[in-house]
Amino acid sequence: MEKKLAEALQQLKASDIRITPQRQAVLEFLINSHAHPTADDIYKGLVDKFPGMSVATVYNNLRLFTKIGFVQEMAYGDASSRFDFSSQKHYHAICESCGKIVDTYYPGLDDVETAAEQLTGFKINEHRMELYGICPDCQ
Template sequence: MILKHSKQRDAIKSFLMTRKDHPTADVVYTNVREEFPNISLGTVYRNLTLLSEIGEISRIRVGDGIDHFDADISLHYHFVCTHCGSVLDLNMESLSHINEIAGAGFDGKISGHVTYFYGTCPKCTSQELLS
């Protein structure tokens, strides 16, 4: 399948690059519609999937049942606020050593891990102090 250029795909990628949070497909749809009022939700999904398959963006699953997307494909971990649901980046060292810990007592082959952290985000923590 030869990839053809598309304005819609460019717009989706560009929008994602402007965001430091990790929008869902629906948020992408809502925002890209400002530039392309007729864009279809299917086009957004298809391109998000395509872009993540070719490694230009990454798909993040944090257990809320909704896929989030991130234009930052560098290795990093995520934090999910259990109060407001926001997804933030964590600036921390790689945890690749845990693959060896997991593999020690396991007969199969471990090729990676998925980790995210949860708790109260800075914004919600400061609001707790007020109440």
């Protein structure tokens, strides 16, 4: 986890982005979370440590991290997006009962963009895949 944080902080510095304590805390929370938190989850997790921090600060940092490319915003039809620190391309399995999201790695899909380009003539920038089902806890 420390390596991921160091690499992310280095990327921020290289982009001339100031590293505030709040910004670093949001980043650390994301890196350490495997639950794909919402902005409110992050805010609630950090408000005791940073009582002056607002939900807007969390959202602004998430927007920045998403723009830079090391955080993925996942909007799955409910009212609030979830956020994922993504240092490696992966997909998500989502429980239709409890909403749990689990990362899924499948390197065989890496060439799907190339195949789509060849089939459609599109210049593909990215893709996303979601798998829906019932998790073991809800079965």
